[in-house]
Amino acid sequence: MALSRNRRSERHVDYWPGFVDALSTLLLAIMFLLSVFVLMQFLLSQEVNNKDSVLNRLNSQISELTELLSLERGKGQDLEDTLAGLQASLTAAENEKSRLQSLLASGGGSGAAAEQRAGELSATLDAEKQVSARALSQVELLNQQIAALRRQIGALEDALNASEARDRESNTKIADLGKRLNVALAQRVQELNRYRSDFFGRLREILSDRENIRIVGDRFVFQSEVLFPTGSADINPQGLIEMKKLADAVVELNKEIPDDINWVLRVDGHTDNVPLSGTGRYRDNWELSSARATAVVKFLIANGVPANRLVAAGFGEYQPLEADDSSDARSRNRRIELKLTER
Incomplete structure (x- = not known):
């Protein structure tokens, strides 16, 4: 118990990625509005x-x-x-x-x-x-x-x-x-942001006891080791427990968000920059990251989440959280990200 308290005391909240992601969301919204304005002008x-x-x-x-x-x-x-x-x-x-x-x-x-x-x-x-x-x-x-x-x-x-x-x-x-x-x-953007905040608040309460599950900006991040064995896209038993909590939260969220808000939960797969051997089930990190994202989406669908509210995307090693080549950085770059956004 004392060891657990010491780990929690060592945690710290990194606000900078959240600020960057919020600014990115704002820029995307502005670009969308500008596109609509240009279309109307045309x-x-x-x-x-x-x-x-x-x-x-x-x-x-x-x-x-x-x-x-x-x-x-x-x-x-x-x-x-x-x-x-x-x-x-x-x-x-x-x-x-x-x-x-x-x-x-x-x-x-x-x-x-x-x-x-x-x-x-x-x-x-x-x-x-x-x-x-x-x-x-x-x-x-x-x-x-x-x-x-x-x-x-x-x-x-x-x-x-x-x-x-x-x-x-x-x-x-x-x-x-x-x-x-x-x-x-x-x-609509304000409404979706409110539901996103509520959703992440629920996930924070449900999953806050895990060190390798955290919130970064407007994304909920699972380290790959929580869900998958090395080099595999099969969710492990402990990962199934965590994904079931996530599925229940998304099902409840779907009941609350109005039908006229066209939202999706995007599941992004990311790997580190270590190349695969090419002799296994997956030839490269593209295939592995896509397969892991798809595995999470299929599990959520099997547990009641509407398929039209889910998106699976694989990014390979090309969207790292940290650029250095240390083992800790590679571990943090191997992840599954969840983002509530508009379609």
Whole structure:
């Protein structure tokens, strides 16, 4: 008993890895939010480009119709000028006809010539009236065309205004969606952090009597010797006891975390940097670390943990906790890490 108290007194808590891991988690969350922001900006730019194309097309149509309207107005003005000239000629002809008829009525010596002249003027007058009627008809037709063009321009302007209004509304909705998404992501990260803290607190209470089981930052670390014989991925009897405690804690955690939080428990296998002989069951440290992580995941599944909440990963010797080549460092680098994170 005294020896156990002496060991516990020699333990110390290394806060620096926890600080580094917390900072890494914060950086990952920031990078994820930045990725979402860049995606939203890309979608917004695509929609704005589409809106700009529609607006440019509508503006081009309005310009063409405006030019056409100007040409039709010019034609209408020419016809109106022609009509005015014809009306002036008609008036002059009617005056001349009246004068000749007056001479004819007075019985002058040139009555036959005056009568002939009056007949010619009457024929001319009838022809000019026909021309004037045609001109009036063309003017009316042009007025109808101008009115139709004005209606088309009005409809295009209404469509343009509606498109601009929809564009403004869409931009507002996208901005609001981005804000709500950022808030939701932040809430989910905070919620998962709270459950992670509770989970590690439970594991600390359940497994705190083992020197080779510890918490490093946001990870729970089992030294490989607790779970596996040397060079093997078969969990030993003592390791099965510890893994059963872990499985019970994860099952309880799964009942508490809401379904809309997409969490997983990641099981990472790590080895030291001593190469395997290559003649055994596993050819290298990659295979050994992956097999150990998979063995832990399969045991947890067999003891009630949902398979969709577990991830197995092997890192070989390439993520050491300590870089020196001493036997103590190699022992600490041989480990199984558990991390509660988002999928």
